[in-house]
Amino acid sequence: MISKIATTTALRAGARTFTTRATSGARTPSRFPLAFGAAAAVGAASLYMLPSVQLEGTPTMAGELSTTSERSFIMIKPDGVSRQLVGKIIDRFESRGYKLVAIKSVVPSADLTRQHYADLANKPFFGELLKYLTCGTPVIAMVWEGKDVIRQGRNMVGATNPAAALPGTIRGDYAVTIGRNMIHASDSFESATKEIGLWFNKQELAQYMSSGWAMTMEDN
Structure with a gap:
């Protein structure tokens, strides 16, 4: 009035x-x-x-950092697939409350592996890493979503060298040597954006509300 x-x-x-x-x-x-x-x-x-308007930042393949839309790239390597530990690893992320928005079984090409591990290209072990990832046994490429999933995903995976990984982490419980450390997890928002974009396109990233999402992710 x-x-x-x-x-x-x-x-x-x-x-x-x-x-x-x-x-x-x-x-x-x-x-x-x-x-x-x-x-x-x-x-x-x-x-x-006028109704209130919520402005959003530029969307990325890794969602938005520090929100419930944050995403991380997780890859179960050939040794994890060969040892039939895929279900147990997925269960850890689901039990934590994170949401699986993309998954596929892929035998990586040499080109895809080089792009993914471009930062290790000059390391003396890169040739063996390339041979290992392209051996013919598939990897399981996944995208997990949820608040702080990048940092917490790394914590759940454990130290790069399984000998230093704490019990309760994936590497600490299942891996022995650094050459067969079972799993990869994005180490930063920038890495997650790059890696998700390498392995998936936008149409492959599902958008849905999982049961109990609000009770798991929201703060009081």
Whole structure:
């Protein structure tokens, strides 16, 4: 009601000043300042009637950092697949409350492996790593979603060298040597964005609400 009264008053005031008839002995008043004032009054009153708008950042393949849409790339390597531990590893992420939004079995090409491990290309062990990932046994490429999933995913996986991985982590419980450390997890938001984009396209990333999502992810 207040908004309507203010808007009507402003429009009537504007209408009274928008005359084209000059008064005797005086200049024709400038209409632009008065018109601007009337429009500003209308605009200010209209703000009370506009719905609130939530602006979002630029979406990425890894969602939005530090929100429930954050995503991480997790890959079970050939030794994990060969030892039939895929179900147990998936269960750990599901039991933690994270949401599986993409999964596929892939035998990586040499080119895909080189792109994924580009930061290790100059390491002396890279040739053996390349041979290992492209051996013909598939890897299980996955995208998991949820608050803090990148950092917590790394914690769940454990140290790169299984000898230093704590009991209770995936590597600490299932792996022995660094050459067969079973699993890969994105180490940063930037890495997750790159890695998800290498292994999946946007159409492969499901968007859905899992049971109990709010009770798991929301803060009081």
